[in-house]
Amino acid sequence: xxxxxxxxxxxxxxxxxxxxxxxxxxxxxxxxxxxxxxxxxxxxxxxxxxxxxxxxxxxxxxxxxxxxxxxxxxxxxxxxxxxxxxxxxxxxxxxxxxxxxxxxxxxxxxxxxxxxxxxxxxxxxxxxxxxxxxxxxxxxxxxxxxxxxxxxxxxxxxxxxxxxxxxxxxxxxxxxxxxxxxxxxxxxxxxxxxxxxxxxxxxxxxxxxxxxxxxxxxxxxxxxxxxxxxxxxxxxxxxxxxxxxxxxxxxxxxxxxxxxxxxxxxxxxxxxxxxxxxxxxxxxxxxxxxxxxxxxxxxx
Numbered sequence: 001x002x003x004x005x006x007x008x009x010x011x012x013x014x015x016x017x018x019x020x021x022x023x024x025x026x027x028x029x030x031x032x033x034x035x036x037x038x039x040x041x042x043x044x045x046x047x048x049x050x051x052x053x054x055x056x057x058x059x060x061x062x063x064x065x066x067x068x069x070x071x072x073x074x075x076x077x078x079x080x081x082x083x084x085x086x087x088x089x090x091x092x093x094x095x096x097x098x099x100x101x102x103x104x105x106x107x108x109x110x111x112x113x114x115x116x117x118x119x120x121x122x123x124x125x126x127x128x129x130x131x132x133x134x135x136x137x138x139x140x141x142x143x144x145x146x147x148x149x150x151x152x153x154x155x156x157x158x159x160x161x162x163x164x165x166x167x168x169x170x171x172x173x174x175x176x177x178x179x180x181x182x183x184x185x186x187x188x189x190x191x192x193x194x195x196x197x198x199x200x201x202x203x204x205x206x207x208x209x210x211x212x213x214x215x216x217x218x219x220x221x222x223x224x225x226x227x228x229x230x231x232x233x234x235x236x237x238x239x240x241x242x243x244x245x246x247x248x249x250x251x252x253x254x255x256x257x258x259x260x261x262x263x264x265x266x267x268x269x270x271x272x273x274x275x276x277x278x279x280x281x282x283x284x285x286x287x288x289x290x291x292x293x294x295x296x297x298x299x300x
Contacts, residue, residue, distance in 0.1 A: 057083050102170055103274065106291035108146040110139045115149055115162055123170045123296075124274075132158020135278070142290065149289040150184070151192070153278035160287070161277040165199065166294075171270035172196065174247075174297040178240040180290035183209045186233050191279045192287030194239070195219060196294070199273040205250060205265055207239050211285060218252050221245075221266035229254045236290065244297075245270070 044063055053069025060082065070076070070085025077086050102123040110118045115137050116129035127149075129137040134155035142148040151160035166172070179194045188211055195206030198221075205221040209231055216231045216239065231237060243250035243265050252260035274292055278285050 055083070100296050101293065102166060102172070102175075102296045103164070103292065103294040105164075105293075106146070107139055107149050107289070110147060112139050112141065112147065115139050119164065121164075124164050124166045127162055127164050130161040130163065132160075132280075134158065134283075135160040137162045137276075149276070151276060151278055151287040151289075153190070153283055153285045153287075155280075156283045157280060159278045159280045161275070163199075163273050163275040163277075166272045170296065171272045172294065172296045172298065173270055174244040175271070176240060176242045176295040176297065177206060177274070178238065178291075178293040179206070180236055180238045180292075181209075182234060182236045182288050182290075183211070183231065183285065184234055184288050185284060185286040186211045186214070187282055187284040188212055189279075190282040190285035192285055193219070193275065193277050194287075194289065194292070195275050196243075196271045197221075197273050197275050198271055203266060203271075204275065205243055205271065206241060207252070209287065211282070216254065218260050218263070220250060220263050222264055224263065226260070228252055228259050243271075 049066075051066070051068065055067045055069075055076075056064055057067050059065040067083055067085075074085040076083055078084065079086065103121060105119060105121070105127075107115075114129055115127045117126050118139070119126045131137050131151070132155060135158050136150070136152040136154075137160050138150055138152070139147050140150045149162065151162060153160045175196075177196050181192070181194055183192055186209070190211035192209040192211075193204070193206070194208065195204040197204040203221045204219060207216055207218050207228060208225075209215075210217050213227070214231060214233075216228045216237060217225045218228050218241070219225045221243075228239070229237070238255050240253045241250055245265065248265055249262045250265040251258070251262055274294065276287065276289055278287060
């Protein structure tokens with residue numbers, strides 16, 4: 001130890017003794033407050049104060065410093081070698097009681113007109129309009145307020161189709177999808193699909209409006225289907241389905257009511273696309289989507 005370091009050490013000890021003597025004169029039994037982050041007595045710290053929820057950490061200098069508390073539902077993680085409060089999965093994902101919300105799109109903030117190329121999401125791309133001739137996929141005004149996505153199929157040969165793909169690494173093995181949808185115009189033999197799928201093998205899982213029966217059916221990734229509820233025209237329905245490709249089963253709710261118990265849903269593939277579409281052989285159907293939400297449970 002050189003002379004300068006020894007002098008500094010002695011000065012620090014004198015300051016410490018001075019604080020003790022002051023506290024004794026005031027009737028205390030020791031130091032009233034031990035300010036670790038004083039930047040003076042403790043030369044290995046920065047000058048800062050204690051606040052509720054803060055954490056002491058080693059900064060880049062390195063010295064002891066204060067990391068202010070994070071916002072609600074943020075998690076403590078590492079960023080560029082230092083602790084940081086971030087959203088789950090490295091930022092951008094909303095942590096909820098049921099997992100990481102990969103997608104939440106209600107279309108209200110999207111401009112009216114063709115949906116193609118619109119939307120900004122942390123874990124997914126933009127919406128893609130893959131509709132054929134005489135078929136539309138537009139953001140339109142909802143008479144009840146806000147916007148909605150409307151698929152208008154006026155072709156007997158082609159179909160209206162809109163999809164959005166999840167980013168690489170965000171594929172869903174176990175998850176929940178919730179869609180609020182309705183048929184505004186329904187045609188005998190037509191169908192309006194709302195599914196999550198594995199785009200590589202066209203394995204779709206979700207539900208659809210069955211025009212011939214005036215109802216909503218479930219659709220499993222194995223291709224089986226069956227009735228969930230009767231579905232009058234121009235009536236909103238909120239359909240939610242949970243699935244696990246590891247356990248290979250899925251269940252469905254409609255408007256908050258448990259509607260379809262466990263069904264086989266084909267294990268093995270990862271879902272990486274949300275898809276809305278009509279059919280190619282019937283025209284005249286209009287499928288409206290108010291919102292879609294996707295939670296990824298295999299990230300929890």
